[in-house]
Amino acid sequence: MRTKITQEYIDRDRRSFLDKVFKGTIGGSLMLMIPMHSPLFAEVLNEEKSLKDTIDPMNPNANYCFIVDVSGCIGCGNCCVADRKENDVPEGQYRTWVERYVIDMMNKVYVDAPHGGEKGYSNIPILDTIKEVKEAFFVPKLCNMCDEPSCTQVCPVAATFTTPDGFVLIDKEHCVACGYCVQACPYGVRFINEERKTADKCTWCYHRVRKGKLPACVNACPTGARKFGDLNDKESEVAKIYYSKSRLSVLKKELGNEPQLYYIDLHGEVV
């Protein structure tokens, strides 16, 4: 009897000791983790919230527009790198790429895009073929987000469509990868994603735009050659360019696809 009481006493004591240790550990670590009244912490939290949780409601009144300043592009390929990571594009396939146009003294045009421009450009192959360069420039290519898209018209299962806010998207669950849209796109931006086995293309980072962020390539561009915004917002950079005197043009205007991707000072040689 006596020994039993002692054992119980010892057990209780150990239990309360462990209890205190646990509470102390948890309390202590909580105090370390939550720096109270720190403006820095609040800032990070807010940013994280906008990074992840908040999706803005669809804005059907917006007129989104992408503008590429050809004279600003330096062909560094950072847009392609960012795009690949942001959208999990398989190696060897491109949602966006950068072409280089080189014109020689005989007005002959040479175009190259090794690895879609992702790994940068060098002078060596071009200087082997061309003796004297008259003019050279880079042209980034991506989805044109046509107002009258050819790709959505031909889809037999209605897996690609234009959203009320003007983006041409792909329903990855519905797509049967027949590849008809890949052929229909006059700009060659569509491809069959090797990993997902569905059609894929640039979405102007719809998932970022709906969270109030710029597309990944626009964010990554070091010279600001890629611009994105809402034309109906008169304060936006794209609206200021669009309604200014700068010479804007679209690719393959004669096809009547009415792209919403504009180029500033685009040379006539570019197709």
Next chain:
Amino acid sequence: MENPNRFWIRLTVVFVGIIAVVVLGRMAMLPESWGKYGYYRGDSIEEEAQRAMKYGTNESCKGCHSEVSELKSHSAHQRLSCEMCHAPVSEHAKGSNKFAVMPTKKGKEQIGLCLSCHQKTIGRPEKFPMIDHARHLAAQKVKPSHTCDQCHTVHAPLENINHVKDQRSLKEALNEN
């Protein structure tokens, strides 16, 4: 005596049957949100919108690295995205918790990174600051093994250079007097 309308009744039954099969089949096969915005699955828009972002903005980095952000904000590199040279923020931090070290580029990798923009290449606009790497090192009278950050602080490339120039001109001015 057979019903003279029996052909019509059969025909009607067949028609009603076909219509019922089509209507019910459509209801069973089409996804719920079909036709919400148009002739496609409306929910796929929200699914795409909910996809997690990998790249943040420079604001994402500023929360913790305000000193670099401050240094960069006055320099020629102020426009650059932090994630361009480092990696997407999603590979580095969740909220205020850091879970991976950024791949800090050093040595040859770092030179490659700098030269991806600043190497003299056909097609780059003339006004953009470009160098021929080998010539630049020779002209500055440094070893060919020099890395860029030995003279240029990467976040503010001309910070140290301008500082040295100021010091030099100050010294020259003092010597002249």
